[in-house]
């Protein structure tokens with residue numbers, strides 16, 4: 001199943017009518033992040049979007065109200081890697 005099939009919910013995304021630059025900025029900023037997250041907060045498919053992005057390991061852009069950095073931390077929480085014992 002490709003992304004277009006799996007992500008049919010994307011058609012219902014609140015970001016469909018937003019400026020793509022808000023979600024996939026060339027130069028991310030705190031203001032842009034805040035504005036994108038505000039759109040996500042009112043999105044009816046936020047849960048599916050966040051779940052997809054975390055599973056797929058999307059490394060770019062705002063998905064499901066989360067920045068790439070926030071998704072990385074959610075996927076690999078602090079302490080997930082146990083120190084090697086020698």
Ligand code: SF4
Pocket residue numbers: 010012013014015016023039040041043044045046047049050062063064065
């Ligand atoms: S949660 Fe955000 S990025 Fe995902 S579809 Fe909705 S508005 Fe778009």
